[in-house]
Amino acid sequence: MLVLSCITLAWADSATESSMQTGTTAFQAGDFAAALTAFSQAIDQDSSSAAAYGNRCLTYIQLNSYPQAIEDCNQAIVLNPKLAEAYLNRGLAHYRLGQAAAAIEDYSQLLQLTRSDYRAYYNRGLARVELGQYREALVDYGEALRQAPLLDRVTQAEIHTDRGLVLLMLKNPHSAVADLTQAIHFNPTDRAYYNRACACQQQGNRGGAVRDFSEVIARVPDYAEAYWNRGLLLYQQGDRDQAIADLQQAARYFGERGEAIAHQQVLNLLDKLQVVEAALV
Numbered sequence: 001m002l003v004l005s006c007i008t009l010a011w012a013d014s015a016t017e018s019s020m021q022t023g024t025t026a027f028q029a030g031d032f033a034a035a036l037t038a039f040s041q042a043i044d045q046d047s048s049s050a051a052a053y054g055n056r057c058l059t060y061i062q063l064n065s066y067p068q069a070i071e072d073c074n075q076a077i078v079l080n081p082k083l084a085e086a087y088l089n090r091g092l093a094h095y096r097l098g099q100a101a102a103a104i105e106d107y108s109q110l111l112q113l114t115r116s117d118y119r120a121y122y123n124r125g126l127a128r129v130e131l132g133q134y135r136e137a138l139v140d141y142g143e144a145l146r147q148a149p150l151l152d153r154v155t156q157a158e159i160h161t162d163r164g165l166v167l168l169m170l171k172n173p174h175s176a177v178a179d180l181t182q183a184i185h186f187n188p189t190d191r192a193y194y195n196r197a198c199a200c201q202q203q204g205n206r207g208g209a210v211r212d213f214s215e216v217i218a219r220v221p222d223y224a225e226a227y228w229n230r231g232l233l234l235y236q237q238g239d240r241d242q243a244i245a246d247l248q249q250a251a252r253y254f255g256e257r258g259e260a261i262a263h264q265q266v267l268n269l270l271d272k273l274q275v276v277e278a279a280l281v
Contacts, residue, residue, distance in 0.1 A: 016046045023055060032062045050080035057089045061096070069093040084113050091123055100130040118147040122159055125166075134166050141166070157187035165195050173202040190219045194226060206233050224253035228266060235273065244273060 023038030039056035042049060053076035060069035073090035076083055091106030107124035110117060125140030141163040145156070164179035180196035183189075197212030213230035216223050231246030247270050254263040 016042050016049060016052070019045060020052065020055070023059070027055070027059060027062075032059050035059045036063065048079060050076040050083050050086070053079065054083060054086045054089060057086065057093070061089060061092055064096075066093040066097045070097075082113060084110055084117065087113070088117075088119055088123070091120075091127070095123070095127055095130075098130075100127040103127040104131075116147060118144040118151065121147070122162075126162065129162075129166060134170050137166050138163060138170075153186040157183040157185075157189070157192065160186065161189070161192045161195065164192070164199065168195060168199050168202065171202070173199040177203065177208075190216045190223065193219070194223070197226070197229065201229065201233065206237060209233055210237075222253045222256070224250045224257065224259075224262070227253065228262075240273075244270065247273070 019038050019042035023035045023042060026032070026034035026038060036056065036059045039052055039059055042052040043056065046052065053072045057069045057072035057076065060066070060072060070090055070093045073086045073093065076086040077090075080086070087106045087110035091103040091110070094100075094102040094106060104124055104127045107120040107127065110120040111124075114120075121140045122144040125137040125144065128134070128137035128140060141159055144159050145163070160179045160183035164176045164183060167173075167176035167179060176199040177196055180192050180199060183192040184196065193212045193215045197209045197216065200206075200208035200212060210230055210233050213226045213233070216226040217230070220226070227246045227250035231243045231250060233243075234240075234246060235243035247266055251263055251266040251270065254266060
């Protein structure tokens with residue numbers, strides 16, 4: 001989960017102040033269309049306000065208008081090259097356009113301004129993962145966590161979860177389990193439990209994997225992948241009836257989601273298992 005920037009409260013005169021305040025109130029209320037109008041008015045009233053461009057950029061991001069967001073951030077940086085929020089916002093926009101390399105450059109520029117912004121390290125780590133730069137991402141997540149003791153538990157959990165996933169991709173399940181366990185301690189989520197189950201599976205800890213997949217299913221009863229993986233593990237452990245029941249549920253939920261390939265793969269496996277079961281009778 002990318003960490004968003006925040007609204008910058010700065011203005012030049014009373015008219016601009018009024019528009020900025022109106023935009024801020026609307027933004028905080030989730031009325032992004034009204035916020036966009038207000039920040040545009042602020043820019044009309046004071047075209048030298050880097051804060052107004054920065055705020056409108058963030059509003060465009062919320063509206064999924066990423067090219068417009070980048071244009072506003074560019075202007076904000078021209079007006080104030082030290083406006084850290086503009087680099088963070090532009091990085092967000094680039095990332096969501098699938099431009100991970102450009103996002104990394106933005107976060108790196110922000111870190112040249114300040115070495116203490118956990119958001120830049122964390123977001124840069126996410127962008128590095130998109131490019132397959134897993135070891136570099138680990139370094140960034142580590143830097144983010146070193147600055148995170150004062151952060152809320154949910155944010156710390158997100159960083160631990162993402163670092164755990166990278167460790168899993170790097171075939172380091174022991175460290176992945178440690179990170180994901182920490183994430184669950186801070187904020188238990190189905191995503192953290194699912195990834196820890198995969199890490200346990202990679203370790204060869206079938207019992208731990210089944211436990212965590214079961215927790216995922218308890219939290220999200222239609223989680224097809226959890227049924228699929230638990231079913232395979234249970235079959236390996238000899239619990240064939242429950243395994244087949246899990247795989248049937250996986251097929252059902254993949255089908256309901258319209259994932260035809262996964263749905264057919266599970267059905268094919270069920271056919272094979274039923275042939276095996278029939279032969280054992």
